[in-house]
Amino acid sequence: MNTLQQFLNQRVSYHVHELSLPAPNTQQMTDILQAAMSTPDHGKLKPWHFLVIKQTRIEELISLLQTAWQQSNSELDPQRAKRLASYLKQAPSIVLVSAEINEPSPISKQDQVFSAAAACQMILLAADALGFGGVWYSTDAVELPNVRQLLGLQNKHQPVGFLVLGSPISKREKARANVSDHSFEWLGAANVSPWGETKSANQERLK
Numbered sequence: 335m336n337t338l339q340q341f342l343n344q345r346v347s348y349h350v351h352e353l354s355l356p357a358p359n360t361q362q363m364t365d366i367l368q369a370a371m372s373t374p375d376h377g378k379l380k381p382w383h384f385l386v387i388k389q390t391r392i393e394e395l396i397s398l399l400q401t402a403w404q405q406s407n408s409e410l411d412p413q414r415a416k417r418l419a420s421y422l423k424q425a426p427s428i429v430l431v432s433a434e435i436n437e438p439s440p441i442s443k444q445d446q447v448f449s450a451a452a453a454c455q456m457i458l459l460a461a462d463a464l465g466f467g468g469v470w471y472s473t474d475a476v477e478l479p480n481v482r483q484l485l486g487l488q489n490k491h492q493p494v495g496f497l498v499l500g501s502p503i504s505k506r507e508k509a510r511a512n513v514s515d516h517s518f519e520w521l522g523a524a525n526v527s528p529w530g531e532t533k534s535a536n537q538e539r540l541k
């Protein structure tokens with residue numbers, strides 16, 4: 335196995351409590367985000383928007399999210415707001431990744447969102463390659479009242495990932511699933527009758 339394969343196979347997420355300063359500096363952050371420019375991109379739309387939130391702004395972000403949570407009439411669990419605040423409090427830096435949706439476009443919105451999600455993974459890998467670590471968190475809090483506006487997001491932005499980036503406090507390894515549980519070989523349509531019934535399995539585990 336070559337070094338790059340080892341790097342990919344050993345990638346792990348580092349949750350906020352496993353990260354500390356330093357966060358990537360501005361040049362390093364630019365280098366990390368540059369890697370996302372090589373993300374697969376249907377129609378060359380570059381449907382990506384990266385909002386960097388430096389550590390010095392995180393307190394402000396937390397209070398903004400907490401206020402939004404209180405104002406929201408939805409049935410959102412207040413414990414989630416607390417958990418989110420305690421996550422973010424420890425974050426060395428955050429990149430909010432959004433799909434920047436081109437509409438109208440012959441390229442589906444779904445493909446554009448997938449591309450932005452793939453950009454998240456490019457960013458996490460690039461951060462790892464520079465010796466940093468990170469984690470991908472959900473962005474549902476961005477849909478709380480006023481949050482989009484206060485973050486400067488427009489209607490065309492669809493958030494896909496809150497990436498927390500920083501320095502792992504200690505490196506760790508993780509046992510991974512066996513790929514053979516997830517990989518199959520298609521054995522052809524001949525095993526399916528014309529009315530759609532499978533006569534015998536037309537997939538088997540990839541050997």
Ligand SMILES: Cc1cc2nc3c(=O)[nH]c(=O)nc-3n(C[C@H](O)[C@H](O)[C@H](O)COP(=O)(O)O)c2cc1C
Nearest residue numbers: 345346347348349451469470471472473494495508
């Ligand atoms: C779209 C997406 C959203 C996620 N949101 C959260 C989240 O809100 N909270 C969380 O603990 N993990 C979340 N995760 C999972 C972590 O990013 C991470 O993948 C998981 O903890 C497993 O760690 P690993 O990547 O080292 O296997 C999310 C992952 C994805 C792809």
